[in-house]
Amino acid sequence: MKARPTFQTPLPQRISLVTQTVSALRKGIRTGLWTGHLPAERDLAQALQVGRKTLRAALKELEAEDLVEVSVRSRRRILKPLSKRPRLAQRHTVGLLMATPFQSLHTRRMILLHSLRESLTRAGFESDLHVSPRCFSAHPARALEKLIASHPGTVWLIFGSREPMQRWFIENKIPCLIIGSCRAGLPLPSLDVDHRAACRHAGALLLRKGHRNLALALPLDSFDGDADSELGLRESLTPSPGIHLHVLRHDGSNAHLCRLLDAALASAHPPTSIIVARAIHAFTVTMHLLRRGLRIPHDIAVISRDDDPFFAATVPAVTRYSISIPDYVRRVSTAARQLAETGTLPPKTTRLVPAFVAGETV
Template identity: 35%
Template sequence: MDIPAPAATSAGMHPLPRRESLIHQVATILRKSIRDGVWAEFLPGELSLCESFQVSRETLRGALGILGQEKLISSSQGQRRRILTPATQNKTPRRRGVILLTSVRLEQMDGASILLIDGLRGQLAKHHLELQVQVSPACFTRKPEKALAAMVQGSTMALWVLFSAPAAAQRWFMKQGLPCVLVGSLHPGIALPSLDADYDAMGQHAANQLLSRGHRRLAVVIPKSVRAGDAYTVAAFRAACAKAPGATLQLLEHDGTPAGIQRCINSMLKESPATGLFIAHARHVLTVMSSLTSRGLRIPADVSVISRDSESFLEFMVPRPTHYHIPPLVLAQKLSQVVLKMARGESVVAKSHLIMPTLVAGETLAKR
């Protein structure tokens, strides 16, 4: 007996496979997470889930609607959705993952941060650990206690990675005794495992690079910040200048905008122009150098420039800035080692693990 051929949509053609929509993809991920016991009683809020999956609220609500029809979650809006399938009934083991907590969206991060996160994700995946990115500006305010408590409630994640968390968030995690690793510098009085560049050493080294070349009028160009690393940079640079006879230091604090940086540079040039600049953030090097050259100053003949941080675009600038550099994948590997130890329940000393970057010789550092 002959077997009939599959029906075709047109002559000589078979039906094409249907591509799964983004809504169904998100629903699949949520469904698996619920069955794996990632959340104990409630789903995170809609805004938090949108940030984690990098999707619109409309897409997320479509996925939540599917799970509501399947009776996996409550279907009510305006409040956190309750998980209707108890974790104890799940046949699959509860998954233990890692949450990276940040206040900045991925698309707003610099290239080095993106490479660090991708590198960490890849290292953890080799050990069957999932990395979730959770964006929550409320957890990085001066009073983050309520937002942090709501976020960690019912979570079954193995530990948290705090990305450049301020003092209040660091202090909260320390008091709660929750397993976490800080990517950034510890504030005074905080005892947590952390990994960061050695900003104290960089500040001293950069000052000495300029002082040894005869510069005595120095300036640090840095945004107004509550980051511990920025404070360590300024303190170390200032201490090195204090040891050099005749050296003066200007602190050019700005708001991070091109206009704000230009105002600082213009003010410096009117008073006592510095001949050696240490710029805290790589992206601000562009504004500083273009501002100086627009005023007729030559780099490095009139002004020497060192960038504390590194970005790939620095290699394409003319003249190429002298800067400090840590390969993001090296940082990711060292961070994953600490994270994996904690995920396995091994003890990790609550202290700073600092890495001294390499000074990349550019074309913006010269003798005075």
């Protein structure tokens, strides 16, 4: 019988799927992809593309190694301290995260987004657009954990956000740039239009024109930039006596905004001027006032805090505030590239002061 040959070199090993899953989990913990707690089992299984049975076997190994432990609500808490997060020079993907589908964005935001993606592509970066209203909710942690677990190695540009979401990115040390305003005191980089300065200027202009009864239309789901708008307007009105300000907080629908405007016009101090946040709502206000037979600006003046290309075609041309899209894109693109290349940005707020476009509605 012929003897079986023997070899001095190690035999090839078959690596099980459980072992590969353990390795992927260790890497995620080591690089800081997850901190505090691991995502829920369902989200982890989906992100790693393995079955729940395989995932649980891998998690048992991590528990045996004292890397994680089961805590409240069966969440697995990470026990061992993480090594220093590596430099992000290998990160070439920029995630663009927003709550509103692309097709529902107003024209100016569409142009900005398209120009920004072109700029990032020319610089050698990929950009992925993600739409997730749940990430912008009052309790975004679960949705954010699922999203980040599915897209490791990504830095994020967040279009409009609220405090719970901002705090989650801080606590989890995920590199991001807030496109919009960040809650005061939170150490995140942000870039936004200076709505406070714009509305302060608008208020002073209306006072010089003799207006004493004013209105400000803001959406109920307002972001910090909208709060700045009210603050800036009140700053301009405070020194003057006999001023009445109606703040119309609407739900974004035409019907609600028009009802609030009708109620203000029927009040004891009907507004003779109105400043409107968001260009699309300025269209609604202008059309409704004309439908009521009011002459603009003879009976009531209208100022839009934001710009839209269609304003140039309206009659009368709407008075508004505008920023340079090329300058805005350049600033965002430069910050995004720095974030992708280094993983950090100074936690400061950058404000772009918009230009006043006189129009014909004041």
